[in-house]
Amino acid sequence: MTQPTVSTAAGPRRFQLPSLSTLGPLIALLIAVIIFSTQSPRFFSGTNFSLILQQISYTAVLAIGQTLIILIAGIDLSIGIVMALGGLVMAKLATESGVPAVLAILAGFITTMFFGFVSSIIITRLRVPPFIATLGMLGIVTALNQTYSGSQTISNLPPALTALGNTFKIGGTAITYGTVLMLVLYLIAWFILSETAPGRHVYAVGNNPEAARLSGIPIDRLTIMVYTIAGLIYGVAALILVARTGVGDPNAGQTDNLDSITAVVLGGTSLFGGRGNVLGTLLGAIIVGVFRNGLQLIGIPSVYQSLITGILIIAAVALDQISRRKA
Amino acid sequence: MPQIKRSTKLTIAALTAAVAVTGAALAASSQPIIGLITKTETNPFFVKMKEGAEKAATAGGAKLLSGAGKTDGDNAGQVTALENMVAAGAKTILITPSDSKAIVPAIAKARAAGVMVIALDSPTEPASAVDALFATNNYKAGQLIGQYAKKAMAGKKAVIATLDLFPGQPVGIARHNGFLQGFGTAGITATTATQVATGVACAADSFGDQAKGQTAMENCLQKNPDINIVYTINEPAAAGAYQALKAAGKEKDVLIVSVDGGCAGVRNVQAGVIAATSQQYPLKMASMGVQAGINYVKSGKKVSGYTDTGVTLISDKAQAGVPSKDSKFGLANCWGQ
Numbered sequence: 001m002t003q004p005t006v007s008t009a010a011g012p013r014r015f016q017l018p019s020l021s022t023l024g025p026l027i028a029l030l031i032a033v034i035i036f037s038t039q040s041p042r043f044f045s046g047t048n049f050s051l052i053l054q055q056i057s058y059t060a061v062l063a064i065g066q067t068l069i070i071l072i073a074g075i076d077l078s079i080g081i082v083m084a085l086g087g088l089v090m091a092k093l094a095t096e097s098g099v100p101a102v103l104a105i106l107a108g109f110i111t112t113m114f115f116g117f118v119s120s121i122i123i124t125r126l127r128v129p130p131f132i133a134t135l136g137m138l139g140i141v142t143a144l145n146q147t148y149s150g151s152q153t154i155s156n157l158p159p160a161l162t163a164l165g166n167t168f169k170i171g172g173t174a175i176t177y178g179t180v181l182m183l184v185l186y187l188i189a190w191f192i193l194s195e196t197a198p199g200r201h202v203y204a205v206g207n208n209p210e211a212a213r214l215s216g217i218p219i220d221r222l223t224i225m226v227y228t229i230a231g232l233i234y235g236v237a238a239l240i241l242v243a244r245t246g247v248g249d250p251n252a253g254q255t256d257n258l259d260s261i262t263a264v265v266l267g268g269t270s271l272f273g274g275r276g277n278v279l280g281t282l283l284g285a286i287i288v289g290v291f292r293n294g295l296q297l298i299g300i301p302s303v304y305q306s307l308i309t310g311i312l313i314i315a316a317v318a319l320d321q322i323s324r325r326k327a
Numbered sequence: 328m329p330q331i332k333r334s335t336k337l338t339i340a341a342l343t344a345a346v347a348v349t350g351a352a353l354a355a356s357s358q359p360i361i362g363l364i365t366k367t368e369t370n371p372f373f374v375k376m377k378e379g380a381e382k383a384a385t386a387g388g389a390k391l392l393s394g395a396g397k398t399d400g401d402n403a404g405q406v407t408a409l410e411n412m413v414a415a416g417a418k419t420i421l422i423t424p425s426d427s428k429a430i431v432p433a434i435a436k437a438r439a440a441g442v443m444v445i446a447l448d449s450p451t452e453p454a455s456a457v458d459a460l461f462a463t464n465n466y467k468a469g470q471l472i473g474q475y476a477k478k479a480m481a482g483k484k485a486v487i488a489t490l491d492l493f494p495g496q497p498v499g500i501a502r503h504n505g506f507l508q509g510f511g512t513a514g515i516t517a518t519t520a521t522q523v524a525t526g527v528a529c530a531a532d533s534f535g536d537q538a539k540g541q542t543a544m545e546n547c548l549q550k551n552p553d554i555n556i557v558y559t560i561n562e563p564a565a566a567g568a569y570q571a572l573k574a575a576g577k578e579k580d581v582l583i584v585s586v587d588g589g590c591a592g593v594r595n596v597q598a599g600v601i602a603a604t605s606q607q608y609p610l611k612m613a614s615m616g617v618q619a620g621i622n623y624v625k626s627g628k629k630v631s632g633y634t635d636t637g638v639t640l641i642s643d644k645a646q647a648g649v650p651s652k653d654s655k656f657g658l659a660n661c662w663g664q
Binding site: 040042043047048051054055142146150151152153155165167241244245246247249250251252254292293296297299301302303 | 368369370371374398493494529531532536537538541542543545546547549550563566567570574591663664
């Protein structure tokens with residue numbers, strides 16, 4: 001990997017101005033919102049914004065886990081597939097095995113946590129780099145999903161499994177509970193990262209693992225904790241997805257590894273670890289959702305969405321590099 | 328890097344060797360070998376196709392090798408599978424081309440080596456690149472649901488959304504255009520570019536995936552809340568569309584039509600989620616292909632030309648002048664679970 005940069009900051013400063021790497025995407029988002037609002041009368045409305053948040057909800061929740069992992073200079077490529085398995089476990093147990101819905105949901109959480117834990121053991125004990133370990137996991141869990149479900153979608157779920165898809169109204173705008181859960185998780189993750197000792201350790205390990213080790217941070221234990229907690233977060237994403245689609249889908253989540261990394265990078269978190277924040281990731285996920293929705297509303301074919309996202313990713317990181325060279 | 332134990336190294340070496348030996352043992356058997364290459368391993372349509380092929384092969388005393396691309400559109404994966412099957416001694420290869428043009432050179436190489444290649448489910452471009460094609464007429468599948476939708480609207484003003492596959496895929500284009508042609512849209516032929524979305528209020532890509540289909544439908548409804556007909560590339564996309572319509576409280580006023588006839592899709596016809604779907608028969612495609620392969624080994628005779636494996640409109644609300652069967656027939660003849 002790269003030489004870790006020596007940093008004097010032990011953690012994020014509490015009220016920093018957004019860095020240039022976040023400002024770039026933020027400006028792009030503002031321009032996009034203005035353009036879409038003038039081109040489509042339906043874009044700028046509470047209902048449409050609520051819809052965008054619903055559409056990004058499960059990917060954005062996955063991206064919290066991805067942010068934690070990338071902050072300690074790791075990466076998780078099995079993220080979407082593990083989420084799909086969690087959803088299948090919930091759906092299958094609650095329908096075919098007649099397990100009470102709450103227990104089925106719990107079993108889904110335990111499943112996704114277990115795979116996060118296994119990845120971390122492969123990384124810390126077998127010393128396999130995270131990229132390779134989770135690439136291997138991606139293959140293994142893909143096969144598990146197909147064999148466990150017989151490649152069939154599971155439907156007719158009990159109401160408890162789809163409860164997060166229910167809505168409540170704020171001033172005429174229907175908002176799903178899944179959206180609220182996503183926002184709450186972001187707040188919790190932000191609080192833990194910026195206000196607690198383990199949160200600071202995450203930054204320290206990502207910044208300079210050697211220095212962190214010398215200052216007595218148990219790196220392997222922290223790594224295992226981060227991947228396992230990320231696994232739990234994938235379980236929550238699975239529940240949000242199942243509630244949104246109303247099914248357990250063995251083919252879900254196939255593009256979510258790169259989609260979540262896109263959100264993380266657009267949000268200004270460094271892929272080399274130690275720098276970034278989780279609220280930026282939420283911004284990144286929102287940007288992707290806004291472009292997808294807005295381009296559809298003004299009738300631009302979907303291929304241009306990937307073009308724009310690609311340009312934004314490169315621009316975000318390039319701006320960051322330029323600003324750091326000047327500093 | 329800490330030292331990995333010697334025992335671990337030995338285990339890994341032994342595993343690798345075991346995999347290699349299994350491969351060699353396969354090639355050494357004397358039964359007629361037939362290869363089946365699907366677009367993906369995971370789509371239930373192809374899973375069923377593989378099961379049908381396996382049944383037919385076992386019954387005919389042949390050995391079936393199967394392979395697939397990683398994702399829909401993965402041509403390189405199909406080429407690799409094709410080369411491996413020729414190397415394994417397959418005399419007949421059945422393939423559902425992911426990329427109708429890009430696969431042609433690899434097929435030409437296999438045919439030059441004396442292998443009979445049959446396309447299943449979707450054609451190659453040119454069609455003459457393979458010995459034969461066993462497939463649904465996707466254009467006709469689209470036309471049937473188009474005619475059905477026209478009749479069901481009974482003269483009401485139609486506002487159409489199409490949830491397509493992804494840009495440039497021939498099966499997606501054929502169904503989309505067939506639907507519009509059947510609906511009576513002027514100036515549509517089988518090969519009209521889908522970007523020319525005449526008479527369509529919103530065209531979006533669903534990738535045949537339920538979650539992505541739902542997102543596409545939500546955005547289409549935002550674009551035009553008056554949408555009252557939704558054409559979907561397949562039944563997972565239709566289920567996603569319904570989910571979005573239900574959330575908007577519009578599921579009663581919008582007609583969803585689809586293509587596939589998988590068992591889950593037919594159950595959705597029964598439940599009133601999908602108004603009509605064009606059922607196709609992947610098991611038939613596969614078993615006919617395997618049979619042709621067994622005959623080729625026995626008699627040296629190849630099959631040729633296009634065999635339409637048939638398509639039936641399944642609906643519980645029949646429309647006058649559009650021939651259809653009810654969901655009971657659909658369930659008796661569906662594929663999947």
